[in-house]
Amino acid sequence: MSGLISVDDARRALAPHALDAGEETIGINDALGRILARDVLAGTTAPPADVSAMDGYAVRLADTKDTGSQLRVTGEVPAGTLPTHAIGPGEAMRIFTGASLPDGADHILIQEEAERSGNHIRVTVPQSAHQHIRKAGRDFSAGDVLVPAGICLTPADLGLTAAGNNATVTVRRRPLVAILPGGDELLPPGSALSPGKIIDSNSAALAALVRSWGGEALTPGIAGDSVAAIRAMIDAVNEADLILPVGGASVGDYDYMKAAFTEAGADILFSGIAVRPGKPTWFARLGQQRVLGLPGNPASAFVCAQLFLRPLMMSTTGPATVFKAALETGLSKAGFRETYLRAVSRQQDGQTIVAPLADQDSSLLRPLQTANCLIRRMPNAPACAAGDTVECVKLD
Structure with a gap:
């Protein structure tokens, strides 16, 4: 456990490094789903007369x-x-x-x-x-705030923006996130597999999360198991606001990610979190770039993206939804690390019910299709009975 920090300490360490890619003004036809950076004001009155x-x-x-x-x-x-x-x-x-x-x-x-x-x-x-x-001004008057800053723009927001005689809006610029999976065993989807090789699924899943959280994803390819190969990939993504190295940060003989970033000049702020899944998660600064290292196991990478990548992208996605739910089945005593169980929540008789999935292995992807939330269990939490209330995090 030496060197591991808690989940809460990791989030506190990440908070000062949240991405701020600035603002840009775009046409309203391109603004759906973007985060508004400045209030939209009515440029006219509607109706303009009786x-x-x-x-x-x-x-x-x-x-x-x-x-x-x-x-x-x-x-x-x-x-x-x-x-x-x-x-x-x-x-x-x-x-x-x-x-x-x-x-x-x-x-x-x-x-x-x-x-x-x-x-x-x-x-x-x-x-x-x-x-x-x-009557004149029944809907709005010139100068009224039609859409407040911070809103994720919906079709209704954009219709109202247009009605107020606005052709453009100022939104938060999408941060560029580079995803760098590492490992000689990895091949891109669609490859012919030979013995010992596996498909890189993390790039597709993480890129989709980045886009859903308001960022732009850059996927330059798979880094080989050498410091030199990883350094070349780091140099290739020097325009990214955030780099997501995936895998290669455990204690194996071929785990070179942190060494490559250290050689490139990165300052590592923490190097492991007392969390399950995702203990190898780490964070560094490389000049103006942020570097969030994620585990290579697909479920671990996905869960840790929800827990630690999303807060870094808070300006374009907003906070995760946390809610309380009643357990459908009991849980045994928790381990010494804070644990996040993939689970399914649903409404039943006016109450939110949650059930953990049976198989929590961090290499499995199919459970992520089913899960819609994570059950949060604190270190050494006592056993829970069916009906007990637990804290959950909504999955995107």
Whole structure:
């Protein structure tokens, strides 16, 4: 256990190094899912004036209270045009949905409740209240904050942004994350496998997480088992904000990752975490670049990305969702490391229930298809019974 730090200490150590790639201004058609860096303000008022909510006639309510009342039609207002004159007592103006009301009008007589003959209409249904008018500024007024900074932009946010006459938004720039799997045994997906070789699945899974958390993933290839090979890969990703070396950081004879980064000038801040899975996780700074070393076992890499990579990308993804749930089955006494069990949570009778998956081996990928959360168990936690409450972390 010598040299290992706790999960909480690791997160505290990572906090000052959270990525901030700055801001950029982009078109709203490219902004879905991006994190807004600056408030979106309304550049106009909506509606810009009192407008009709229906097709019909702009009238004075006082002239339409009785069935059979006659009014003279003095003009027409299509949507997108302005009335040319006001209406007076006993007058009406043909109007269409979205068109501005003429001065003097305080009610819309819908066309289904009027009969027209030439330049006159007759009220067929008595009118008792002001209706079918959308008042100026009912939705928003110029200068209003339409979307606050920090929001992950949704289709509704972008529609509102456009309605406020904004063609662009300022968002947080996507950090560039380089994924460097290491190991002579690894081959890219689609390769013909020979004995002793395995497929690199970590690059695809981690790249997908990076993108889902608002970053850009760079996958330059697989580093061989030598300091020189890893150094060449480090040099190739010198534009990345964060490097994710995967594997090669345990205590085997062919684990060269930390040695290569140290030779490149990296300052290692911690070199192992008392966590299961993921004990070999480490962190360093290489100039302005962050370096988060993840375990090579696929489940370990995925879980540790959730626990330690996500906080580094907080500015583009936000915090992980933590929730309480009742255990469906009991758990035995925890070990000496903080443990995260892949699990499935669900709603049952208004309560959140969680069940750990049966096989927690760190090399297995198929359980990650099923798991939607992690059960957090503190070091040496006592055994739990079914129904006990546990803390869970939602998986992305």
